[in-house]
Amino acid sequence: MNSIETKLNKARTGKITPIKQDSEEKAIISVRDLNLFYGEKQALFSVSMDIQEKEVTALIGPSGCGKSTFLRTLNRMNDLIDSVQINGDIVIDNENIYQTNDVIKLRTKVGMVFQKANLFPMSIYDNVAYGPRMQGLKNKKELDKIVEESLRGAAIWDEVKDRLKTSALGLSGGQQQRICIARAIAMKPEIILMDEPTSALDPISTLKVEELIEKMKKDFTIVIVTHNMQQAARISDKTAFFLNGEVIEYEQTDKIFSMPNDQRTEDYITGRFG
């Protein structure tokens, strides 16, 4: 416990880039002093961050630096791992998500798209309708409408409209990933988390997903983990640079890629390590 305490204190006194907030912008996610442990090993050190509504926030950094771990705290996916311990506050929509027991409600509000497309072995329709059905929606007309809207929202309706009842696993990797996005949209969440959504895709599919993210920005708040710095530069409004479980710098994307404050950020984005 002692070592954890010292680590905590060290982390608290460590330098965190102050969070600037424009007056008209509203933070939909506020993270304060978030520490996360896998058993004895600390993976996140006093992370604090405000994420703005209807913006794309990119999390960059080398592998194993805690970006995905951080992302997964936002919809409590880390709860699935037994040894995880979390302290600190994450407030989404004025509700501290680690003080509520209603994880299901949280996950309907905060959707997620994973690194590898993880469609269920069922039809395209059933995949997209899965979330609404789990919320008790049975009306066929409404489901049809949600499925169509979601697939249109994910810019894949035209490609699959004639084969909605066929297995989703027959689609190409890029199509599957866009169905995954449609599936997340179908829940009408406020926030969509994306964990390296294009890392398993070819360049053309990647481009399509990026265009999609650009378009989705007007309806959703998007937090995206990416290894691809060009991608972060292209699609995000703000970028956070993670290193060894700490947020080194969190800034406007154009600023972070043109004149970062921290030497380590500069080293990373210029490809000197990572």
Place this chain on the structure above:
Amino acid sequence: MSALPEKMGNANKKKYILEGLSSKLFQFCALISVISLLLIVGFVFYKGSLPFVVDGYSFIDFLTGVDWVPSEEKFGILPMIVASVYATIGALIIGVPVGLFTAIFLAEIAPKRVAKFISPAVQLLAGIPSVLYGVFGLAIIVPFLQNVLNLPRGQSLLAVILVLAIMMLPTIVTVAETAIRAVPKTYREGSLALGASQIETIFKVVVPAAKSGVMAAIVLGVGRAIGETMAVILVAGNSLIIPTSLTDSLRPLTTNIALEMGYAFGSHQNMLFATGIVLFSFILILNFVLAKISAKGEK
């Protein structure tokens, strides 16, 4: 230095000989099981077909006859077929849900420590000799049924069903648990991230994804139940009637063979082999179904 390449050449020659010999040896070993299968099947079918081909008995009468009186040359096995089917279906009705829920519990819900303790225990259950299940049934289940249901004899269809249900558990649990554990973690995450609860995730995504493995578990369990002999002899009562209630005594196909083979001769003996053919056909059909299911699962 010049001797080395020559020496190496010799070593290689030995290698090739050894290679050839060992592949022959493996081939021979592989053949043993195939030959045994052919011998057993051939022998059973040969002996079992004699009464119908040589002695002029009717195969239809054999299947549909309700009387089995070897001393009067009456060989009807319908009561035994019915007994086997009832016992198997009954065991399925109890064994499948219990086994499946156990597998789900072990693979999805139980904390690791608990699963680590229960899984091997269930597997050990499969290693207990079947006669001991029979003894257990005879010593515990039969008297229990006798007292609770107030029967003249506790040896009954219900006793057989209970013993078989327990016996099929390890097969069902182990195979189904493996299948459920093989479902990719990403499915679970995907479902939970869409606001499904754990139970919803298990029944809507995980179990359907493991469907072919779960079906295989059930078919293997059925195979176990339909072929079981020793445990059943002890608790079935072995009466030659078509069971009409759970409390009736019965004689499944397997026990008929085991009970009478020791003293049978002539047509009687051959008729027991014919009973074996019927039993074997059941198992074949099951295996065929199993193969179909797993082929579907791979698609």
